Amino acid sequence: MARSVRTQDFPLAQVRRWLEPGAVVLISSRWQGRDNIMTAGWHTVMDFTPSLVGCVIAQGNHSHAMIRDSRQCVINLPTTALTEAVVGIGNSTGAEVDKFRTFGLTPAPATRVEAPLIGECHAQFECVLHDDALVARYGFFVFEVVAAHVAVSPQRPETLHYRGGGEFMLPGRYVSRKAKFTKVS
Template sequence: MSRQSLENSRGLRLLEPGPVVLVTSMYRSHPNVMTAAWVTPLGFDPAMISIAIHPGRLTHEFISKSETFGLSIPTLDLSKAIHHCGVASGNDVDKFEVAGLTPEDPEEIDAPKIQECIAHIECGVIQRVTAADHDLFIAQILNASADDDYFRDSWLAEQELPLVSHIAGNFYAGMTRGYGVTLDEDDDE
């Protein structure tokens, strides 16, 4: 096997594809949405996540001021909307309108859910940490909901899962099937 040396910043790409989420935020009755893939669970009790956002983004400003945000989980059929929300600026356009996304009332926060998405997580910021050129927002999950055609206690692996992952730039990957793995008793030794 031949291996190439990479610039350190390109080493981050080895961790992709990562799940794509649409991050919603609201400040002074102005909603915004942005695409992100740098999101990770942090713990179960309390249920916490983190998301990395560059300080130059409007979403960063809105989350910093409101201390809440939403995560909506899109599907492959929303690929163009996903990419549009990742490259357009909420300072210039209403990304909900130009991406054809429908804001939906949230349960616990001001930032809207996205009607076309199959799952939603509403978050309250606990801490913000500056890490390199991004800030990491550490947040507690305040409310979560999902389409029961795709999720019960976890994603339903036995059927098609039209989830989206980001590879790099304008390249995305689709997770279209899950697989279960079982070990034989001898495998545990």
């Protein structure tokens, strides 16, 4: 079983460093005393400051109404230590199972939202709903990240990048071209 991770606060304007490479995330929510988690891969960074992230949370997901009504969630970044939980959560519904209990995850208190952090994740981004203009049409929520917590180590966690067909791509080597950037963010 995965262990809870020791985190530290992370600059909101740099949250993109974790989300832009396209890893699968676990979105946790709380509404009317019930917690839930969903697996999601359809998300994008939208701005640095305020720190905005757009996510598709389709109406068919049990989390959709919970997040629409509570207007908050936590976007958690899992690693391969949580592969089975990521898959299990994505293939079951909060209408039937308690996802924290079923998958052995630890709900931890957040600082700015009621929704729980997932203690075992490499990073946790506390979000409040910033723009719901496309929620009804596409289930597309624009969130503002209002608090960010990232594990002290490792610097290059083994995130999961979904390729469809039940297959995930894992990170390989890194290459830097920093010297060729006119400005680096």
